[in-house]
Amino acid sequence: MNSDLWPVHALVDGLYASGVRRAVISPGSRNTPLVFALLEHGGIGLVSHMDERSAGFFALGLARQSGEPVAVVCTSGTAVANLYPAVVEAYFSRVPLVVLTADRPAELREVGANQTIRQPNLFAAHVKWACEAPTPEDRAHLALDLRGLALRAGLAARTVPEGPVHINLPFREPLLPPKRNECAGLAQLPAIQGQPAASPACAPAAIAQVEEALARAERPVVVAGPMRPGRLAQGVARFAAACGIPLLADILSQCRDSEASAPYYDLVLRAGAAPEPPDLVLRFGGEPTSKALASWLRSAKAEVVVFDETPLYRDSGHLATHIVVGDPTPWLEEVRVFGNWREYRAAWRRAAEVARRALAEFVPWFEGEAVRLAVESLNAGHVLVLGNSRPIRDADALARPRAGVDVHGNRGASGIDGVTSTALGHAIASGKPTLLAIGDVSFYHDLNGLAVARELASPFVVALVHNGGGGIFRHLAQADRPEALHWFTTPHELDFAPIVRAYGGRYVCASGGDDFLAAVGEGMRGSGLTVVEARFPNDESPKVYRDILARLASAMGVSVP
Template sequence: MDEARLGFAWAWTLLDGLARAGLRRVVASPGSRSTPLTLAALRHPDLAVQMIVDERSAGFFALGLAKADHEPTALIATSGSAIANWAPAVVEADAARVPLLLLSADRPPELHACGANQTMEQTALFGVHVRAFHALPPPDTRTDWLADFAARVFHAARFPLPGPVHLNIPLREPLTPAGPTSAPETRPVPLVSKGRTAPDAALISSVDARLTGKGVIVCGPETLGEDARAAILDLSARLNAPVFADVLSGLRFSAPDDAAVLAHPDAVARQKPAFDWALRFGGTPVCRATAEFLRARKGAAQIVVSDCARFGDPDRIATHLVQADVALFCAGLRGRPAPADWARQLARLDDAAADAAETACAEDAPFEGALLRRLLAGLPENTPVFLANSLTIRSAEWFAGRRARALKIFGNRGLSGIDGNLSTALGLSAALGPTVAVLGDLAFLHDLNALALMRAKKLTVLLLDNRGGGIFDHLAQAALPEFEAAWIAAQVYDPAALAKAFGLRYSAAETNAEAVAAVLENLAEGRAIVHVAIDRAHSLARARKFFASSQLETCS
């Protein structure tokens, strides 16, 4: 067999093994050395392939697909600096526990350490940020092990700790087979099952003994599954324990109206109500106030629960670290209900915060808090929404409240970067349909190459343009003489011109109501940018008014 057909057969067997294990989506970038991998993916009947020129954008697009499906997405790129552009998405996937399969093409061994073009050391390129790294040999005629190996790699990205897995694949020239290709003989792959970690009776008894008095349930930004959310709400009702839920947890925009899920948990947390115990799920909360609220009760029983061996406890105040399926754990607990006035006390604080938020958002001059409050209240049920990092996600935490009709809320909170946010949202829209992305002007600027993908995706972008890093107005850096130059770093670009250049619809909104109406109008078709100019000083004043009227100090 000639080298080109050997390389294709090798790549096909690898991709077929992944497909038989469950892979359905591949994101590839054009390149020469990766030709056998890309060609095999394009010709495989069970794989859908998205071609993206920019490898950094491709990485975050794949991240969005994997977030939507909760299953691995594969990335393919050529050798050299191309795959280094995956790094931001890889480290986010590691921290956020998102499964990715990194299929990097490489030069064969004889082209290393001799000055060959586009050749670098790719071994363990992503270091500790992948679950596993495998350096494959160059293609040869023996492939009886490859499909089985691929299936095991696929599942290594899923559990016990979801995340990226990297395969480095050296390929020899010629890379392009002449004439038609036929699929090599398919081979069976092992069926791998993912179990649920059930807590044992002794653990449940130990935790139950601590669940006495006034309790709270805290749910961080990691999306909790439907079973877990239902079990948490049931436990909250049984124990009369209010739920402090981040917007990304899935509980703020799905729980019934009568559930004890706080609409403004950040504001209530700032009051530091004294609890006797806390059950904590879903990672570290977005806003600092909730962390300070938990820290203020160091010494009280705090049980951190995760379905894998990675726990959100940066202050090291947990009294129990429990690895267990969240739904099974909650269902096994009995505890003792808190006094009735405990939940009423926190509900009064929550109502006061809701009144303060409504007042702060009453004016129609553009304001991040008002825009997010109105948008998330008005979107159709089950709309996917991506919230960019920095001031956008915090404004949602502070002002958005809650609603019983479900929304699918996403964000990149693994490492909380503002890079790749638009590409991630485009990946979500490719998997889930019409999607809204809310981005600040700097997050938008960080990912302009992603606009090339928008013409074919049903994504509507709400661009909150406060001319720089508005989050820093809320932080200590605002007092520095170098503040405007080094932290706000206002950029000058024309979103209308960018929209025209990429063939997208554009509208400028002058009020909160106009902006939300424009998003709703464009939602079904997408391919639209709704641009809102926001006065930073006015925005900061309204946020401070909210904190002051709630008798709270401003805090990020």
């Protein structure tokens, strides 16, 4: 036992004071002091995860679902580097993580010591704040220092824009700390508690400019990008409905069920069947999924108002003419009328109805239909996580989630790694039945994430869309060079059934839409892990979309662009 290590208990107290209520621990030796301090605190729920890369993404899902900062704890060396992908996603998707990495002390660095790399500031520009903690010693002022570092870290992670922070913690051997109830110094420390500041409301002068723009607009639209469930998403939906403004709601916006929503806008735009371009765009949330929407807005030459909680506003097309910083929710929740845009909203509704009929009359069993069926099978109170690559694009184009379904995805950096772990984090944090729609390559990337399925207390269903690897490249420019396409699609013959069963899950291979829907429904009513796999030809999806767009264009009397 090392009595110098008692201040690490104070560090955990600082985490708790900042709002941390969960921690994900990956095994190792150098992080022994942290593990024991967390175990003996009693107020922080712990999950053990063997794989650091999956552990980071699992913590990200826990944090995004709960809205609370989550600690991630690992040992030294390359274990730390394996957290990097999740840290990057957390930074760009604004999710609060507190990354605690154990390290060797300074005298063991750069001298060939085992399992020792350059950990301080390893995550560089992808964390909001980082620090190197002092090596613990049996001194009260160091206990106060460590507690203060942890409190600052948690508050920094929670403060808008939320995001990851990093504390690197060097420990000297022996690594076993004294038990918490044996640390007399803890009781002598003064109590401490912290709360992050709430986002300020938007400046009245900025809101006045927006209202002036609305008063002169003839064809305004509201564009809702990815947002978490909550007051902002609800306010955007109510505002658009009350004002009679067409709402183009991304699949991750939590707004698609609004009465103002113009569904299928991605298909309408790709078919060249959209109404006149807008003269005013009000944008909320992150960057929308649809490339067709981005292109259409770029060509519209409209006034564009971007609302963001921070000056780090999202506007990759550089279209913004007004940036409004702050929380717009109080303004959105006021009921008012700025103009009469009934005809413009009606034009969008007519286009959406034509698209709906085209889909109802012609949608064969293909991978996009599998995603649509899975999404639209969910009920209020369910959680949906969409994988990147094709699943989120298919869902954005084709699906209308029911009201009360929380929809999430890793769109900060939009990687295909760690998606299963993220979805499991959502499932365990919410305690609600959760469905993950994911492609086969992304599922392969995070098979280790299934290890945490043992923690599930609610159904977790994976709708696995298997097109033999990388089907998205059939939709991209690489498809014009078929002789080399296999270098991008990476075809494989992996059999996922024994892998799923090895992790204690139930596996079903569906042969058609009815089988697929029945298996998904059974899984959502059951318990634990269920994987429902549907297989499709790798080259089928682009052909189906071309047919859908041609039928839609014909019904609208236009030519496909």
